[in-house]
Amino acid sequence: MTKKLFVKTYGCQMNVYDSQRMQDVLAPLGYQPVDDAAGADMVILNTCHIREKAAEKVFSDLGRIRKHKKAKEANGTDKMIVAVAGCVAQAEGAELMRREPMVDMVFGPQTYHRLPEMVARANRAVGRDRIIDTDFPAEEKFDHLPQQVSRQGYSAFLAIQEGCDKFCTFCVVPYTRGAEYSRPGMDIINEARQLVEKGTREITLLGQNVNAYHGDGPNGGEWTLGRLLRELSEIDGLDRIRYTTSHPRDVDDDLIAAHRDLPKLMPFLHLPIQAGSDRVLQAMNRKHDGASYREIVTKLKDACPDLALSSDFIVGFPGESDKDFEDTMQMVRDITFIQAFSFKYSPRPGTPASAMELQVPEPVKTERIMRLQALLAEQQLEFNRKCLGREMDVLLERHGKLEGQLVGKSPYMQPAHVSGLPESALGQIVRLKITEALPNSLGGELVDAPVQNRDSERKIA
C-alpha cells in the first residue's frame, strides 16, 4: 500500500541531498513523495540551524503541521507521523520534544539510514511511541543507505564529504554534523554513474568542507578532491562538474591543477571568505587571512583565467569595528565576486563567538549589511552586463515563467532563459548568445545546435 510522504527542506544543499536520500530510504516501505502536508502519512521537516531565522521558521511551520495532524487523526485510526530531522533536531532534539508534544520523531543528520526501523516502531506503537535518535553512530550512514539512487534532475547533488573539523567560532556545523568524514572514492564514482545513466548531466559535489575530501582510493591510498574530479571527468555523459562548499585553507595545488586541466569543471567557485579584516578572521578561527585568500585567488585565476568567484560574508561579528568592516568592503572591491551570500552575525548557542564580548548592535549590523549587499549587487550586475554579446553554454533544466520559455544555468550559475525551443531541448546544453542582462538572470538566443545530443533513453520525462 502506498503512503504519502511530505518532506520539507530548509537550509543548505546538503539538506536537499539528505532529503532525497531519506525518500530513497523510505521508498521500499511504500512511501511516495507528495507536495502537500495535508493528508500525508508522514511529514519530515529537514531543518537548518545555521542562523536563528532558519530555526525559527521550523517552529512556525510546526504550528501549521499540528492542524494537519489533528485533521488526519480525527477519525481515530489514521496516523500522521511528524518527524523533525537535520541540524535543529541534532542541536535541540530533547528541547524540541518538550516544546512540541505532537512531534513523534526527532533524528539527526547522521542517523537517517535507521529511518525504516524508526518508522516501523512508530507505526507499530499502540498510542504513541516518541523516538529520538541524535547519535553520531559508529557505523557510517553512507554504507547503510540504499546503493541505488533515484532519478534526479539534469543537475544533481552528490554528497562526498560530511562534517567539519575547522571549528570556526561562529558556526554550529562541527557540532550538528560532527567530525569530517569522506566517502570512499569508488562509492562516489558509482553514484555518479547511476545519476548519469538516469539522465543527469551536471553534478555538484557536496560537503560542508568539500575540499578537505580525502576518501579511500580503490587500491589503497587516498584520493584528494583534485583526484576525484579527474576520475569523475572520465564519465561519459557527465558534462559539468561543480563542488561546494570549499574552505580557502584546503585549496591545494592538485585542486588548482584540476581547474587548469578539466574542461568539465565549471569555471565558477564558491569560496567563502567571511570577512576582510585579519583581526576578525583570526577571532573567527578561519585559519586564513586576507593575504592568503588573495594568493589563492591569484593562483586559481592563473590556472583558469575564466574563473569567477562567489563567497559568503558575515557582518557584525563580535568586536568588528568600522575599520574592520571597511577592510571587508575593500577586499570585495579588490577581488570582485559575481555572486555572494551575506549574513548578519547570529549568535548560535554553544559556539565560542556567542559568548564573546563586544557583540555588535543590531542597527550597526543592518547598516553594514546594506552597504555590503549594495556593493555585491553592483558587482553581480556588472558581471551579468559583461556577458552581453557573449556566447555561453546553458544546460536547459525547466520551463520558464513565460509561454515557450526554457530556463537553464550558465557555467557561472546564472539562470539564463531562451524562447522558441521545443520541449525536447530540456536536458540539452545549448549555446546562447546573451542578449539580456538583469540583476539575477540572463536572456539569450540560440546560436548553435545543442553541444551534445542525448539519446532519448536517457531523457528525463
Ligand code: 5AD
Ligand atoms: N551567523 C551568521 N552567518 C553564519 N554563517 C554560519 N554561521 C553563521 C552565524 N552564526 C554563514 C557563513 C557560512 C554560511 C553557510 O552561513 O557565512 O559560510
Ligand code: SF4
Ligand atoms: Fe562552519 Fe567553518 Fe566548518 Fe564552514 S569551515 S562548516 S563555516 S566551522
